[in-house]
Structures are given as structure tokens and as C-alpha cells.
Amino acid sequence: MTIDIANLHRRFADFRALDDVSLTIAPGEFVALLGPSGSGKTTLLRILAGLDFPDAGSVTRDGRDLLGISARERGVGMVFQHYALFRHMTVFDNIAFGLRVRPRAKRPSRAEIADRVEKLLKRVQLEGFANRYPAQLSGGQRQRVALARALATEPDVLLLDEPFGALDAQVRIALRRWLRHLHEELGLTTVFVTHDQEEALELADRVVVMNLGKIEQVGTPDEIYQQPATPFVFEFIGKVNKVPVRISGGRVHAGDQRFDADPLDGVADGTAVAYVRPEHLALTPAALESGWKATLRHVYLSGSVAHLELDVPALGQTLEAELGGDEAQRRSLTTGVTVTVQPRHLTVFPIDSKTGKPDLQRRRVVHPRYGQAAIARWR
């Protein structure tokens, strides 16, 4: 059961909530839609659910048009952050609701409904809660009831819009692991909206990063983190240093440094923007010739990782580096120490001289080559 989303456009007055969005979701996949507020995630989910309609584009399921099918007939289950349960109904009645409102011919018998609700309560680990009212449940329990209610009609697609958004961090982490197991156990196709990158990277098979109504990148969590395709993805996911550079004669010029770097073939001379993750900056207390000179302005430990804030006069900016806490201690990397900083690799986006914007097509991951002497001393 493949869902094909092709060239979706959705406008609200002058605002483009979805701008030519295309995506294919494979059967059994867990897909996270990740992006900042207003990027179009919920609009896309609502269109999949049949609660909203695009101005242009198509959504098909195994080749059949889905947009012409009513929300009820689509075989999808939905859970929203604020999709309140019916307050005046017990947990049992909330879960049974979707089955009881079916037309008579399709409605299961009372005994069958009772049996299904019992099984669902067991599945969401709320046996014994059938007669409680929503007000008598914790936030996490309520969302599990909402999930059971969504599953009652046996959907094969589950659509979740920040279902754990209102819960505290501990409950959130426990529930998302539980959800991932449930997804696997039931063989569902799940589309999950979140603006929490950790949640998306932990849960999903594939992450769809959205910005301003467009898809910036689709990839596995590893691809999204390790190989961001655009400056937006770099800046939105994880921590990153952004350094303005110049490319000239196949070399990268950054501050007082000039790196010989491969591969810069096909990249014309001009300005560019380079990104490097904190963990990809190599530091040494020695004064090496190649590498930026920096002063350690601040060091703090978070768990086993040391975060280092470096003043780099040649760049006129600070850089953030990361390394193991033990290693930072062993190398006496404390506040005030001067160090040499060498990026292990940089992702470079040349600036298009006509538009003044980063050219995504000419993105290069470059590996600076340092002199042998420098490398030997650094080791």
C-alpha cells in the first residue's frame, strides 16, 4: 500500500502552506514530517487525512485517487496533540466510538465491540481503565486512549500530529519508544508530525524536513544528520558552525587559512558558505602552522561530552567544538588555553553570483589537506 503524493499546492490567501510537495511513502514505513512552526507539516497531514484539500496536485494509494474518498472511508487513524477525548464518555466508550457510529450493515455486534476494546486496552497497556473518564487519566494515558480510539477501526495508516507535544520529557521518551514498537507489531504505515528533531531522528525510518511549505530533504535519520543537503537542514538539525569562505584556484580560503581541498572540481572561484559540525573540528594545544588559532573561551560538560566555545580572531567569530570529556581533560583543554583548530571536513555551498544564494547543486564536501608536519604534531 504505497502512498504517492505528487506536486501538492495549498494556499491560504497569499500564503503558500504547501509549495509543490512530492513524496512517496512505502508500505510499513514510519515517516516523520519535521520542520519549524508554519512549515506546512500539519497541512500535509490534514490533506492525507481528508480534512483539507490541495489546490493542485494528487494523492494516490496504490495508484487509486485518495482525494476523492471521504475521510471516513480512507482507512486512516488519527491522533492530534489537542484531539481531546470525549470528556463525558468513559475510556471504553471513547475507544468504541468509531465502531458504534458505523452504518448498521458495517457495525460489529456489541460483543465484538467489547472484545475489540478490551484487546485495544491491553495493547495500549490500560487494562482496568475502561470505566474511567478522561479527567481521571494522566496526559500520557489520555494519548494512549486516543491512540486506541484511532486503532479501533483497524486502519492501515496512522497519522499523528505532535501526539506527545503536551507531555513532559520523560513520558514523551517512553511513549515514543512504545509507539515505535506498536508500529512494528501492527505493520502500520505511520506519518508523524513533529518539530522535535530528536523525536524524528529516533523514531522514523525516513525524515522529511520541511521549510516554508517545501521539502528541503528526505532521508534516513543518519543521512539527514550526516549529509544535510541544504543550509537550512544544516542549521535546523543538530549543531553546526557556519563559516564564510572564498574559493579560489581549487582552494578554500577561510580567515588566514588556505586549504588545499578535494574535490572542488567544477566549482568556479567566488564566495561560499561552509558548514562544519562541532565534532568535526580537530583541536590541539600545539601552535600548528595550518589551522586557525583560537582561544578557549568556555568549556562545559554535558554528560560525557565536552562542549568548547572557541574565539577565532582570524575568522572574527566563535566556533563550537565537541569532544569526549575525558579527552578534553587529558589534553588540558580548559578556559583560556590557546589551541589550533583544523576542520576534518567542511560542506561548502558556493554562493550563486546572480541570486546571492547558496547553490545547492554545487554543494561539495571537502577534506582539507594539511601539511605532513602539522598532522604529525597533531597526532
Ligand SMILES: Nc1ncnc2c1ncn2[C@@H]1O[C@H](COP(=O)(O)OP(=O)(O)OP(=O)(O)O)[C@@H](O)[C@H]1O
Ligand atoms: N485554515 C487556515 N487558514 C489560513 N492559514 C492557514 C490555515 N491553516 C494553516 N495556515 C497557515 O499555513 C501555514 C502552515 O501551517 P501548518 O499548520 O501546516 O504548519 P506546521 O508546520 O504544522 O506548523 P506547527 O508546527 O506550528 O503546527 C501556517 O503559516 C499557517 O498559519
